[in-house]
Amino acid sequence: MGAPLVGSRTASLEIPTRQRCEMVDITSRVREVIAASGVREGYVICYVPHTTAGLTIQENADPDVTRDLLYKLEQLVPHRDCNYRHDEGNSDAHIKASLMGSSQTVLIENGHMVLGRWQAIYFAEFDGPRQRDLHIRCVDTMGASQ
Amino acid sequence: MGAPLVGSRTASLEIPTRQRCEMVDITSRVREVIAASGVREGYVICYVPHTTAGLTIQENADPDVTRDLLYKLEQLVPHRDCNYRHDEGNSDAHIKASLMGSSQTVLIENGHMVLGRWQAIYFAEFDGPRQRDLHIRCVDTMGASQ
Amino acid sequence: MGAPLVGSRTASLEIPTRQRCEMVDITSRVREVIAASGVREGYVICYVPHTTAGLTIQENADPDVTRDLLYKLEQLVPHRDCNYRHDEGNSDAHIKASLMGSSQTVLIENGHMVLGRWQAIYFAEFDGPRQRDLHIRCVDTMGASQ
Numbered sequence A, B, C: 001m002g003a004p005l006v007g008s009r010t011a012s013l014e015i016p017t018r019q020r021c022e023m024v025d026i027t028s029r030v031r032e033v034i035a036a037s038g039v040r041e042g043y044v045i046c047y048v049p050h051t052t053a054g055l056t057i058q059e060n061a062d063p064d065v066t067r068d069l070l071y072k073l074e075q076l077v078p079h080r081d082c083n084y085r086h087d088e089g090n091s092d093a094h095i096k097a098s099l100m101g102s103s104q105t106v107l108i109e110n111g112h113m114v115l116g117r118w119q120a121i122y123f124a125e126f127d128g129p130r131q132r133d134l135h136i137r138c139v140d141t142m143g144a145s146q
Helices: A027-037 A064-076 A091-100 B027-037 B064-076 B091-100 C027-037 C063-076 C091-100
Strands: A007-016 A022-025 A042-047 A053-059 A103-109 A119-125 A131-140 B007-016 B022-025 B042-047 B053-059 B103-109 B119-125 B131-140 C007-016 C022-025 C042-047 C053-059 C103-109 C119-125 C131-140
Touching (some): A007 A027, A027 A042, A027 A131, A042 B103, A064 A091, A064 C091, A103 B103, B022 B064, B027 B131, B053 B064, B053 B103, B103 C103, C007 C027, C022 C063, C027 C042, C027 C131, C053 C063
Antiparallel strands (some): A042 A103, A042 A131, B007 B131, B042 B103, B042 B131, C022 C119, C042 C103
């Protein structure tokens, strides 16, 4: 306690996606941004500036976990539904994006994200393939005078 | 990097809603709070202090997008379900609120929110019409000495 | 406005859960961490480092509200589904965790969380019973010189 927050940094990454619905593990790219920022203690905010994609934190040990997540989201919110009115044909992507959320916040200690053992950060693409953007801001809460 | 966070500000807005389920675009009202705060670089936290309403970020170009979101949420979580036990008859509103979430964080650069081209912030009413509250805190990460 | 952020603090709590799916009210434990941190103005970030549990903010006056939330999540994302591929048999828990989210941010004013009258913070267990961890960071936005 008692130390000033000493800085922040925003980076913007390009995330290419290859399928209509896909979970892209962006953990290593977020780690690179944190390392470049020099933030040792604080947190990182990841933000998706799109309305048909989101972010979620999930297991990356078994790829079937994110496969099952995509399967169930598609079952609950099918691509085609005769009651959708939005005429671009991607209402499901908008809805899935809202269910996952546009941002994730992860704590940083000793320069590293405090992720659980099995956790990874996923860019959740629901209307790809596209070239997507991801904004990342690292907030430093360790005072320079400590 | 290296600049202290220099301030914060919390505002509380009244959000009138007009229907039981409704997505109210609050983007311009959040913008006004940010402008009044003077924050140039940082982020804004929007927070809903209710349990039958939430927040989501979605497209505002075509109103059918939020209409389809409300349609699908109602299909998945109907207002009436004989297996609900909460006797106020609004279990669906609580569940939808948890699916959308209570808060949203958006980055601020050069005094403006870093929203995507199609993004707007929506107050997600699920048990209106009511007079609702929305808390907004702007956090400044630009040092006074920069 | 104008005051530096003066500190932060991360605490890690153990959360024992007793059922496979359970909403554990952790509000009082988060309050204790905030009180110990000395933060008077700012916000608290709660973070779950697991992939089969999450966090949500919901009503704690009537326990049927969280019961109905768990009921509906189970109806939408059943424990058993012959199309799941993840062979640990807990795909539903991963999916439910992503729907609730890994973190919650709540504002702090005058040393207290700015929760709505009926709001409580719930640890959402979907694959218990287990001994779980919860990370809590209090961020101070009140300048020492104010």
